[in-house]
Amino acid sequence: MFNNLLRNNAIVAGVLAFIRIYLGYQWFTAGVGKVTGGFDATGFIQGAIAKAGGENPTVQGWWAAFLEAVALPGADLFTFLVAWGEVLVGIALILGLFTNFAALMGIIMNFAFLFSGTISTNGQMILLTTFILVAGFNAGKYGLDRFVLPYLKNRFFQKQTVEETVVKQPFEAH
Known part of the structure; x- marks a missing residue:
């Protein structure tokens, strides 16, 4: 019932x-x-990796191992992805363009920040983003998704005409 309300109510x-x-x-x-x-x-x-040690670690070992083996050697790439990812997610959510994809990318970044030991507003943002994800298309109804998604659906996933769906019978010999 609540799911239906989130997905269909204007x-x-x-x-x-x-x-x-x-x-x-x-x-x-x-x-x-x-x-x-x-x-x-x-x-x-480096700060997140350091939080994995000590008496009361705030970062789990598996995440610290990922950060040390993948993220730290690729810090330049992660710097670019985080900064521009935040900008693009922000623009997409403000405009309501590809809302669900933008929300998904945002919630992934929020979880990455939480895993890294940063609390801040990440929990609140995850909760609010969950509503957007569950609402599906309704979350972008009053945004560009209202126009862009139907256009893309019609452009790339047009219904086949009757002639295209008729199965051609193989030649029958008499």
């Missing part, structure tokens, strides 16, 4: 638009700050 679509725009603004401003402020993920990654 009033809920309006509420989701506010949540979507709020989240988009949070992502966009954080990303622009990183892009223009000389962000470098190396220090963040």
Whole structure:
């Protein structure tokens, strides 16, 4: 019942638009700050790895191993992906363009930040993003998804005409 309300109600679509725009603004401003402020993920990654040790570790060993083996050697790539990922997720959520994909990428980044021992607003953003993901198309109903998704569906997944679906019979010899 609640799922149906999230997916089909026009009033809920309006509420989701506010949540979507709020989240988009949070992502966009954080990303622009990183892009223009000389962000470098190396220090963040090293800090997260350090949080895996000690008496009360806040980062699990498996995540620290991933950070040490993959993220730290590729820190330049992760710097680029985080900064521009935040900007693009923010723009997409604000505009309501590819809303579900943007929300999915945002929630993945939030979980990565949580796994790295950063609390901040990540929990709140995960909760709000979950509503957007569960709502599906309704979350972007009052955004560009309303126009773009039907266009793409019609353009690339057109229904076949009757003539195309008729199975041609093989030649029968008499």
